[in-house]
Amino acid sequence: MTGVTLEGVVKRFGDVQVIHGVNLTVEDGEFCVFVGPSGCGKSTLLRMIAGLEETSSGSIRIGARDVTYIDPSERGVAMVFQTYALYPHMTVAENMGFGLKMTGHPRAEIDRKVAEAARILKLEPLLDRKPKALSGGQRQRVAIGRAIVRGPEVFLFDEPLSNLDAELRVEMRVEIARLHREIGATMIYVTHDQVEAMTLADKIVVLRAGRIEQVGKPLDLYNNPDNRFVAGFIGSPAMNFVAGVAEAGSVATRGLGQVATSVALPAKGAEVTVGLRPQHLKIGPGDTHRVELTEALGGVSYVHLSAPSGEKLIVERHDQVSLEPGAMVGLSFDVRDAMLFDKDGLRLR
Amino acid sequence: MFPRPIQKSSPVAQWVYTIALPVALILWLFPLLGVALTSLRPASDLAQGNYFGMPSGIAWENYVFIFTKTPIGKYMVNSLWVTIPTVIGAVSLSLMTGFALAVYGFRANILVFFMFVAGNFVPFQILMVPVRDMTLNLGMYNTWYGLALFHIAFQTGFCTLFMRNFIKALPFELIEAARVEGVSEWRIFWYIVLPLMRPAIAALSVLVFTFIWNDFFWATVLTQGVDSQPITAGLSSLNGQWIAQWHLVSAGSILAALPPVAMFFLMQKHFIAGLTLGAVK
Numbered sequence: 089m090t091g092v093t094l095e096g097v098v099k100r101f102g103d104v105q106v107i108h109g110v111n112l113t114v115e116d117g118e119f120c121v122f123v124g125p126s127g128c129g130k131s132t133l134l135r136m137i138a139g140l141e142e143t144s145s146g147s148i149r150i151g152a153r154d155v156t157y158i159d160p161s162e163r164g165v166a167m168v169f170q171t172y173a174l175y176p177h178m179t180v181a182e183n184m185g186f187g188l189k190m191t192g193h194p195r196a197e198i199d200r201k202v203a204e205a206a207r208i209l210k211l212e213p214l215l216d217r218k219p220k221a222l223s224g225g226q227r228q229r230v231a232i233g234r235a236i237v238r239g240p241e242v243f244l245f246d247e248p249l250s251n252l253d254a255e256l257r258v259e260m261r262v263e264i265a266r267l268h269r270e271i272g273a274t275m276i277y278v279t280h281d282q283v284e285a286m287t288l289a290d291k292i293v294v295l296r297a298g299r300i301e302q303v304g305k306p307l308d309l310y311n312n313p314d315n316r317f318v319a320g321f322i323g324s325p326a327m328n329f330v331a332g333v334a335e336a337g338s339v340a341t342r343g344l345g346q347v348a349t350s351v352a353l354p355a356k357g358a359e360v361t362v363g364l365r366p367q368h369l370k371i372g373p374g375d376t377h378r379v380e381l382t383e384a385l386g387g388v389s390y391v392h393l394s395a396p397s398g399e400k401l402i403v404e405r406h407d408q409v410s411l412e413p414g415a416m417v418g419l420s421f422d423v424r425d426a427m428l429f430d431k432d433g434l435r436l437r
Numbered sequence: 438m439f440p441r442p443i444q445k446s447s448p449v450a451q452w453v454y455t456i457a458l459p460v461a462l463i464l465w466l467f468p469l470l471g472v473a474l475t476s477l478r479p480a481s482d483l484a485q486g487n488y489f490g491m492p493s494g495i496a497w498e499n500y501v502f503i504f505t506k507t508p509i510g511k512y513m514v515n516s517l518w519v520t521i522p523t524v525i526g527a528v529s530l531s532l533m534t535g536f537a538l539a540v541y542g543f544r545a546n547i548l549v550f551f552m553f554v555a556g557n558f559v560p561f562q563i564l565m566v567p568v569r570d571m572t573l574n575l576g577m578y579n580t581w582y583g584l585a586l587f588h589i590a591f592q593t594g595f596c597t598l599f600m601r602n603f604i605k606a607l608p609f610e611l612i613e614a615a616r617v618e619g620v621s622e623w624r625i626f627w628y629i630v631l632p633l634m635r636p637a638i639a640a641l642s643v644l645v646f647t648f649i650w651n652d653f654f655w656a657t658v659l660t661q662g663v664d665s666q667p668i669t670a671g672l673s674s675l676n677g678q679w680i681a682q683w684h685l686v687s688a689g690s691i692l693a694a695l696p697p698v699a700m701f702f703l704m705q706k707h708f709i710a711g712l713t714l715g716a717v718k
Contacts, residue, residue, distance in 0.1 A: 133712070138617055139616075139617070140613050140616070140617070159616075160613075160616045160617045161616055161617070161619035161620065161621070162619070163617075163620070165617060166617065167613075167614065167617045168613060169606065169610045169613070169717075171716075171717035172716075172717060173608065173610035173611050173613065173614040173716065173717060174715060174716055174717075175611060175614075175615075175629060176632060176633065176712060176713045176714060176716040176718070177632040177712065185618070186615075186618065186628070187615075187618030187619055187620065188620070190615075190618070190619065190620040190624050191618075191620075192618050218715060219714075219715030220714040220715030221715070221718060222715065226717065234614075236619065238619075266584050316560070369477070430649045
């Protein structure tokens with residue numbers, strides 16, 4: 089088992105640079121998740137690690153081996169595709185054993201490994217079926233089985249759950265987490281779903297426009313984001329942001345009034361953004377904010393408010409109170425929960 | 438639903454349909470019916486000018502005659518000797534060129550592809566003299582392999598266009614998945630792409646078989662004599678031999694039309710839609 093190291097990795101498509109010098113270390117046995125909005129380069133980065141995209145410059149190492157210019161077949165990785173990419177003319181068993189058969193493994197060994205993978209993924213009753221006779225979740229399990237069978241050093245997942253319905257996605261998420269515990273291999277997982285990222289990852293890599301925004305443990309990113317992008321991307325519903333202006337020891341905002349703070353503020357009059365997570369806002373008496381909508385989900389309710397400045401805020405409540413749209417309420421919060429960002433989006437600490 | 442069932446359209450449309458369909462069918466089949474009927478006419482009917490009326494009797498002996506008294510059997514065998522190698526050659530070559538053009542993004546890809554396609558735009562009649570001279574110089578004039586070789590050369594362009602587009606339509610992730618699994622490119626071609634190409638191979642085989650079997654032009658340009666002429670050229674020489682014996686030429690034509698039909702039914706079970714079902718999503 090081995091980790092993966094990226095050093096100054098750059099990808100250009102013609103004149104367009106899409107990955108701008110990424111440095112990253114994924115430890116041996118770690119579950120690393122790449123998240124980011126569509127088009128941020130996370131899939132491209134994964135495909136570069138797999139060898140399906142050429143690396144324009146920089147180097148990629150798997151364990152101690154430099155694999156930057158090595159063919160995908162020799163990298164010792166297994167990849168699970170978003171679209172599963174099962175061989176449609178082969179049965180489930182043949183699909184899983186195909187790679188081993190092509191690399192000249194003896195029949196008995198292939199059968200044993202396929203049976204083992206089928207047991208782990210509960211695919212035994214399906215071994216003789218063709219992919220078209222399987223449901224989406226089953227196909228996904230076969231695709232994962234095909235990866236397991238080869239016993240690779242590194243598993244790569246390219247948005248494996250995005251074609252499944254919500255219920256199945258939760259189920260498969262648990263299954264992938266279990267798989268990682270059982271096999272203990274290094275896994276790199278690409279998703280745009282931050283819930284998947286939070287629940288699966290040992291380490292999250294937040295990407296934006298071909299650059300790493302922040303790397304860290306899920307809760308570290310949640311509790312201590314380095315910049316406004318990460319703060320807004322991690323956490324659901326997203327963090328509320330309110331524009332303000334720096335004053336001595338406080339930030340003046342139209343959305344939340346005066347926010348006192350102890351962090352080092354930029355010069356007086358500079359733009360500062362105040363960020364507050366929905367659970368840190370409390371509705372109280374007052375008439376500053378207007379209720380737009382209440383989403384009651386049972387255990388939790390989300391109240392959508394509009395601030396005097398026109399900014400939208402979401403408040404999380406753990407009761408089932410229903411507020412009429414149009415009603416005026418007040419907002420309170422603990423200033424220690426507020427995060428401040430400068431005009432470039434960097435966190436002020 | 439499209440097309441809408443004819444039963445659901447207006448009475449006028451239904452009425453037009455019931456008239457137009459048989460008319461179109463008769464128009465379409467009329468020459469063939471004429472040939473079929475003529476092939477069963479006794480020679481005396483034609484001598485008396487009864488070309489389109491009811492035959493005075495059914496003359497099966499026309500078929501017996503062309504088999505026993507003319508070299509039509511040999512012509513048929515010649516045709517097979519030209520057609521089968523051409524089908525195998527053109528289809529297998531174009532599978533490989535098609536794979537290369539569809540899967541690899543090398544620099545001159547589009548240019549090479551364009552040249553394969555552009556070859557189809559050259560009217561082959563203008564090549565008649567140079568090709569004949571070339572075959573003579575190569576010592577292949579009047580041989581089955583000379584004819585087959587030139588057919589392969591001329592067919593590969595179209596076949597490459599066909600195969601390249603078909604392979605391009607396969608989910609590319611299948612090839613990538615196999616690559617990541619450590620499967621070599623040749624094996625990807627053999628074990629992943631070829632099985633999924635079955636409908637295309639069947640369709641193209643039938644098409645090329647029919648093209649080549651029915652080819653008259655190159656058959657007359659590149660071969661002469663019973664030893665090497667295929668059936669199309671052979672039939673026309675029958676015509677010269679029995680100037681007024683159209684019933685025999687018709688019988689020969691009907692026989693000559695059978696192999697492509699047989700080929701179609703032979704390959705029919707391979708025309709399956711949805712072979713890649715279940716591969717992605």
